[in-house]
Amino acid sequence: xxxxxxxxxxxxxxxxxxxxxxxxxxxxxxxxxxxxxxxxxxxxxxxxxxxxxxxxxxxxxxxxxxxxxxxxxxxxxxxxxxxxxxxxxxxxxxxxxxxxxxxxxxxxxxxxxxxxxxxxxxxxxxxxxxxxxxxxxxxxxx
Amino acid sequence: xxxxxxxxxxxxxxxxxxxxxxxxxxxxxxxxxxxxxxxxxxxxxxxxxxxxxxxxxxxxxxxxxxxxxxxxxxxxxxxxxxxxxxxxxxxxxxxxxxxxxxxxxxxxxxxxxxxxxxxxxxxxxxxxxxxxxxxxxxxxxxxxxxxxxxxxxxxxxxxxxxxxxxxxxxxxxxxxxxxxxx
Ligand SMILES: [Zn+2]
Numbered sequence: 001x002x003x004x005x006x007x008x009x010x011x012x013x014x015x016x017x018x019x020x021x022x023x024x025x026x027x028x029x030x031x032x033x034x035x036x037x038x039x040x041x042x043x044x045x046x047x048x049x050x051x052x053x054x055x056x057x058x059x060x061x062x063x064x065x066x067x068x069x070x071x072x073x074x075x076x077x078x079x080x081x082x083x084x085x086x087x088x089x090x091x092x093x094x095x096x097x098x099x100x101x102x103x104x105x106x107x108x109x110x111x112x113x114x115x116x117x118x119x120x121x122x123x124x125x126x127x128x129x130x131x132x133x134x135x136x137x138x139x140x141x142x
Numbered sequence: 143x144x145x146x147x148x149x150x151x152x153x154x155x156x157x158x159x160x161x162x163x164x165x166x167x168x169x170x171x172x173x174x175x176x177x178x179x180x181x182x183x184x185x186x187x188x189x190x191x192x193x194x195x196x197x198x199x200x201x202x203x204x205x206x207x208x209x210x211x212x213x214x215x216x217x218x219x220x221x222x223x224x225x226x227x228x229x230x231x232x233x234x235x236x237x238x239x240x241x242x243x244x245x246x247x248x249x250x251x252x253x254x255x256x257x258x259x260x261x262x263x264x265x266x267x268x269x270x271x272x273x274x275x276x277x278x279x280x281x282x283x284x285x286x287x288x289x290x291x292x293x294x295x296x297x298x299x300x301x302x303x304x305x306x307x308x309x310x311x312x313x314x315x316x317x318x319x320x321x322x323x324x
Contacts, residue, residue: 054182055175065167
């Protein structure tokens, strides 16, 4: 009897044909080795999925919107360094759980700044707001 | 799928692309965050991720004029990965370890972060560091699957390889992550 191997990841992702899925499920019932591997793969997937989703800095989109086809406009506001630090802090907040759908956490930059006593945004841009958006099992929530 | 909502601050000339039913600002709004997070997890560096996301959005703006109806996700993610590979070749840089002094800096902060927050930083950093140690092809497939949320077929279309190859890369990537993180 051959083990399920890479079919196990595809099984987790719902990417098997129905015939393949029947085979994998039947095999899993009697194979402790594949059961263990499935658990390991599920754990690895959960850790990646639990990484927080970071909000794109607003200057990225406004700069692209302002650019012409020939010229890229890149503008990093002074607050960006502080925003990056805040975003790094926010990195953690969504990591509270390995389950597929953690609760949404919404933290404003000023809250983080206040907590950490980071310097305030120097040009008053609200752009530094960093938000963690809860992941859904299917990917980044729209 | 995504509700249509106009975004202030974008000039009229950019829109619309009737063959897509999408304007550039729709794409930026609905996909900008995904592109940024894809780039962040591939590079581990917020500055590089931001530059790359902007590069992609500019390429999308140029490309929408000549976009042929087809798989929009395949088209978008082909542009995104090509931009990433161009960027890597241009800078000849290796992915960097994310925010190496963040834990120490937070530990020194005048209002200390709670222990559980610091523990979560370390866990998140561990996962990001493990991702950066994967071979590029594995990391790309895993991130497209588990961060962006693309199907295997969509990833295969973007990368230009058979679906079976993507299945194998995701599986082996997860196996290596598990080894590194256990
Ligand atoms: Zn087995």
